[in-house]
Amino acid sequence: MYNPQLTDDGKLKHLLSIEGLPKSIITQILDTAESFVGVAEREVKKVPLLRGKTVCNIFFENSTRTRTTFEIAAKRLSADVINLNVSTSSQSKGETILDTVDNLTAMHADMFVIRHSQSGAAHFIARHVKPHIHVINAGDGRHAHPTQALLDVFTIRRYKPEMHNLRVALVGDVLHSRVARSEIHALTTLGVPEVRVIAPKTLLPEHVEKLGVHVYHDMAAGLKDVDVVMMLRLQNERMTGALLPSAQEYFKTFGLTQEKLALAKPDAIVTHPGPMNRGIEIDSSVADGRQSVILPQVTYGIAVRMAVMSILAGNN
Amino acid sequence: MTQPTIDLPDAEQLLSRLAEQLKPVINGETALVGIHSGGVWMTERLLPMLGKDIAHGKLDVSFYRDDFGQRGLHQDTLPSQIPFDVEGRHIILIDDVFYTGRTIRAAMNELFDYGRPASISLAVLVNRGGRELPITPQFCAHNMQLPADRNLQLMQDKAGRFYLTLEESQDV
Amino acid sequence: MKIHIKNGRLIDPKNGVDAKQDLFIAAGKVVGIGQAPADFTANQVIDATGLVVCPGLVDLSARLREPGYEYKATLESEMLAAAAGGVTSLACPPDTDPVLDEPGLVEMLKHRARQLNLAHVYPLGALTRQLQGVNLTEMCELTEAGCVGFSQADKPITDTLVLWRAMQYAATFGFTVWLHPQDTYLAANGVAHDGEIAARLGLRPIPAAAETIALATILRLARETGARLHVCRLSTAESIDMVAVAKAEGLPVTCDIAANHLHLTEYDIGFFDANCHLQPPLRSQRDKDALRQGLANGTIDAVCSDHTPVDEDAKLLPFGEAEAGATGLELLLPLTLKWAQEQSLPLSTAIACMTTRPAAILGLKSGHLGLQTSADVCIFDPEQYWKIEARALKSQGKNTPFTGMELAGKVRYTILDGDIVYKT
Numbered sequence: 046m047y048n049p050q051l052t053d054d055g056k057l058k059h060l061l062s063i064e065g066l067p068k069s070i071i072t073q074i075l076d077t078a079e080s081f082v083g084v085a086e087r088e089v090k091k092v093p094l095l096r097g098k099t100v101c102n103i104f105f106e107n108s109t110r111t112r113t114t115f116e117i118a119a120k121r122l123s124a125d126v127i128n129l130n131v132s133t134s135s136q137s138k139g140e141t142i143l144d145t146v147d148n149l150t151a152m153h154a155d156m157f158v159i160r161h162s163q164s165g166a167a168h169f170i171a172r173h174v175k176p177h178i179h180v181i182n183a184g185d186g187r188h189a190h191p192t193q194a195l196l197d198v199f200t201i202r203r204y205k206p207e208m209h210n211l212r213v214a215l216v217g218d219v220l221h222s223r224v225a226r227s228e229i230h231a232l233t234t235l236g237v238p239e240v241r242v243i244a245p246k247t248l249l250p251e252h253v254e255k256l257g258v259h260v261y262h263d264m265a266a267g268l269k270d271v272d273v274v275m276m277l278r279l280q281n282e283r284m285t286g287a288l289l290p291s292a293q294e295y296f297k298t299f300g301l302t303q304e305k306l307a308l309a310k311p312d313a314i315v316t317h318p319g320p321m322n323r324g325i326e327i328d329s330s331v332a333d334g335r336q337s338v339i340l341p342q343v344t345y346g347i348a349v350r351m352a353v354m355s356i357l358a359g360n361n
Numbered sequence: 362m363t364q365p366t367i368d369l370p371d372a373e374q375l376l377s378r379l380a381e382q383l384k385p386v387i388n389g390e391t392a393l394v395g396i397h398s399g400g401v402w403m404t405e406r407l408l409p410m411l412g413k414d415i416a417h418g419k420l421d422v423s424f425y426r427d428d429f430g431q432r433g434l435h436q437d438t439l440p441s442q443i444p445f446d447v448e449g450r451h452i453i454l455i456d457d458v459f460y461t462g463r464t465i466r467a468a469m470n471e472l473f474d475y476g477r478p479a480s481i482s483l484a485v486l487v488n489r490g491g492r493e494l495p496i497t498p499q500f501c502a503h504n505m506q507l508p509a510d511r512n513l514q515l516m517q518d519k520a521g522r523f524y525l526t527l528e529e530s531q532d533v
Numbered sequence: 534m535k536i537h538i539k540n541g542r543l544i545d546p547k548n549g550v551d552a553k554q555d556l557f558i559a560a561g562k563v564v565g566i567g568q569a570p571a572d573f574t575a576n577q578v579i580d581a582t583g584l585v586v587c588p589g590l591v592d593l594s595a596r597l598r599e600p601g602y603e604y605k606a607t608l609e610s611e612m613l614a615a616a617a618g619g620v621t622s623l624a625c626p627p628d629t630d631p632v633l634d635e636p637g638l639v640e641m642l643k644h645r646a647r648q649l650n651l652a653h654v655y656p657l658g659a660l661t662r663q664l665q666g667v668n669l670t671e672m673c674e675l676t677e678a679g680c681v682g683f684s685q686a687d688k689p690i691t692d693t694l695v696l697w698r699a700m701q702y703a704a705t706f707g708f709t710v711w712l713h714p715q716d717t718y719l720a721a722n723g724v725a726h727d728g729e730i731a732a733r734l735g736l737r738p739i740p741a742a743a744e745t746i747a748l749a750t751i752l753r754l755a756r757e758t759g760a761r762l763h764v765c766r767l768s769t770a771e772s773i774d775m776v777a778v779a780k781a782e783g784l785p786v787t788c789d790i791a792a793n794h795l796h797l798t799e800y801d802i803g804f805f806d807a808n809c810h811l812q813p814p815l816r817s818q819r820d821k822d823a824l825r826q827g828l829a830n831g832t833i834d835a836v837c838s839d840h841t842p843v844d845e846d847a848k849l850l851p852f853g854e855a856e857a858g859a860t861g862l863e864l865l866l867p868l869t870l871k872w873a874q875e876q877s878l879p880l881s882t883a884i885a886c887m888t889t890r891p892a893a894i895l896g897l898k899s900g901h902l903g904l905q906t907s908a909d910v911c912i913f914d915p916e917q918y919w920k921i922e923a924r925a926l927k928s929q930g931k932n933t934p935f936t937g938m939e940l941a942g943k944v945r946y947t948i949l950d951g952d953i954v955y956k957t
Binding site: 056073076077079080081082083084087088089091092093094355356358359360361 | 425436439
C-alpha cells in the first residue's frame, strides 16, 4: 500500500503519523535518540549533522512549548531555525497554506515542522512540497502528534524495556486527542500486548476499539495491574458543549490520585504530555510523586526530535 | 577475473604488538577511546594487557561524519560514552583500520565537544594506505597497501578471537 | 431535421423495449420505432451499430452554480457537461447566490438555459426564504415561474414547527418537498462518517443518526401533513429501511442517492483525500451494500449525479477545510452502469434508474421513447472505457474521487428535442 511517509525504498521521508510506520523505523528512531540523550550532557551540546540546513517551524496553531522543543532540537543539530506563527500573520491576510509553504520553499528551507488545527494538514502539505523537503507533523487537529508519542514510548522503554510484556492505560480525553491516537499506534506497533483507554463515553470516539484498545469507563477496573499510566490533557473548553458537567466531577471520577494509582502495579510509571491541569486530570501529589516520569519526558523529547530530524535529513 | 590473493596478518599478533607499542606511553593522564565498533573491542582487550587502571571511553562518530549528506544517518547508531573529564587528558584514539582519515577527523571533532584534551594520538592495528587528510597513526602494528575497492575489517569469532577479513567493497 | 438512428440496441425501460430496433425522429419527436413512418427521408443517419440507444438521462441533482458562483462553474460549462454525460433533463437545487427564492431569478435561469439549449433545466425553488428556515417562499409564484418542487438543498430547517408548516403549505397545492435529512446539531462541523476512519484520522464525525433522526422527523411530518415528499441523497442502511416502511404504509414518498455512494465508502478517504469529502459523507461498507441493494429492488427510486463542481482552490486545503462535493454529470452513466454490471443486473434496470424513475419524480412526460414523445435521446457505447481525468471532463469542476480510474460507458450522441447537442 502507498505510504506517503516513506521513500520508494522504504526509508522515512516525512514523519506524519505513527500509523503506517514499520516497527523497524520506530525502533531506529528510539535507538538513535539514545545516542542523542548523552549529547545534552556534554560541554558543547551540539552536533554538526544539520549544519547548513534550514528548519522552518510553521505553526498555524500557536504552541510555544512544542515549538521550543523543536527549535532546541534543530539548533542542537546545528541547523538554522525559522519560526513562523502563521495564525497571527498571513492567514488573516487571505494567504493559503500552500502560498505560505511555497514562500518558505523559495527561501531554501529543507525541513518543515507543521502544527495545524485541521486533521490531515501535514499530509496535505507533504503531498504538495518539493521533493527535497521533509515534513514533520508537530500536531494536526485530532489526528496525530507523532513526535510526542515517540518520546512517550522512548520514556516508557527506558523505564520498562520489556515492551512486549506491558499493560498500558491511557486516561482521559481520547476523542479530541491527537496524542492519544499516536500513542496507541506507537504502543501497538512496538508490541505492547494490552493497551487500555479509560474515559467517559463522551470523550471516546465511536469505534475506538477498532484502534486495538480495550475500553474502560471506570478507573478502578481500568488501572488494575497496569505498568504504565498515560494521562491525557483535558482542555478547559471540554466543560462546555455537554461533554462533561464540571472539572470537579471529572477529577472525582477520572482524575489520577494516589489512591487510584495504588491500584496499578507498585512500580507503575505515570506519563503526561503536558501542560498539566493539576487538580483536574492529575493530582499534584501524583504529578510530582516518585512514579511520575513527566520531567524526564521533556528531556527525552529533545533527543527524540533530534533523532527524527537527523534521520529525515539523511534520507535524500 | 581472479583477484591475486592477499595474505592477511594475524590480528591477535597485531594486537599484542600494538599493546607493546602503547605500554611505554601510558601514564596517569592517559585515556583510551575506542571508535565503534572495532576500536571498542580492541580497547576492551587492550585494557588488561596494558595492565593499569586506565580511563577509557567509546565514540560513535555517526553524528560527525562528513558523508552524512550522501549516505544519511548510519542505521545502528550507538551512544558515545566518555565517562571521564577530557580537559587536559592525553587521549589515545583506538581504531582497527586506518584508511582515509575521515573517521579520525570526525572522532577528534566529537572529542573536542567534550572538552580540550592535552593531546590526541592514534593507535591502529593496520594502516591500509589511502589517507585523504593530513592525519596518520602514531602507533600502528602493520602497514599494507590495499586497492580502493577492498574493504578490510576486524572481526571477532565466537571465542572472542580477532581476525581480519577482506571483501570487495560494495559502494565504490 | 429528420434523424434515422439505425442498428442500435434500443433500450426504453418504460415501454419494455430492449431490442435491436431503429429509431426515427422528426420535428423534435419520436415518429417511428423499428419501422420508419411513411414518406420518411432522413436528413441524417446515425449508425449506432454496437451502441445503446436510450432515453436522455434525467438527473435529479446538478448544481450549475449560477447565479453567484461563476468562479466554480458557469451555465455554459455545466450544460455542456450535461450534454456530454447524456443528461437531457436536470433538476438544480436552489443553493445559488442569490438563493432561488424569487420568481424573477427562476425565470432568468430558465431563460438562460433555454438559450443555451443543451438540456432541459428544472429548478427547485427554495422552501424557505434565503434557505434560512424561517419564512416560507412564494411557492405558487415560483411554480408559475418554472419550479418543479421545493428544497432546502443542504441547509436543514432546524425549527420543526417551520418544517411542519412548510410541508403543510406545500401540501395545500400538491407541491413536492425535496429534503435532505440531516440533523443540524448531530452533524455540526462534521466532515466524515462516524466510523473507524474518522476515529483513526481524527476527522470530525457525522453519525448515521444525524440522517436517520432527521428522516424520522420528516417522514412523520409527511404523514401528518400529507405532503408529497422526495428524500434526497440518502446514505445509510437504516434510512433505506425507514423509506421502505413508509412506502409500504402508502406514504407518497420517493428517494434518491448519489452515484458516488454506490461505489465508495469511508475507507476511500485513505490519507485525507479531499476528493472524498462529500455531503452526505461516504459511509460504511454495510451502508454502501444497502444502497446498492435498495436501488436494485426499487426502494430507492433513482440515482443522481449530485453534481457539485468545486473550484480547485476550495479543494486544495486540508480535508476538513476543503469544500464538500464532486463533479458528476459526466460520471452518472458510467457509475450507474458499473453498479448494474457488478450486481449482474440488466442494462435496462440501470437505465431506468436514470430515466423513467427520476422522470416520474419530476412529473415529466419525458424519460422514455414512446411515439410522439420529445426526442431526448442518449446514444452510448457500453463497452468503451475512458479515463477519468481533468482534460476528459467538460465540467469546470474537475474533482472527483474517481480521478485516474477507467470506467466503461461513453456517450457518443446526445439528442435534445430532435437536435444533436453532443457528439463525439
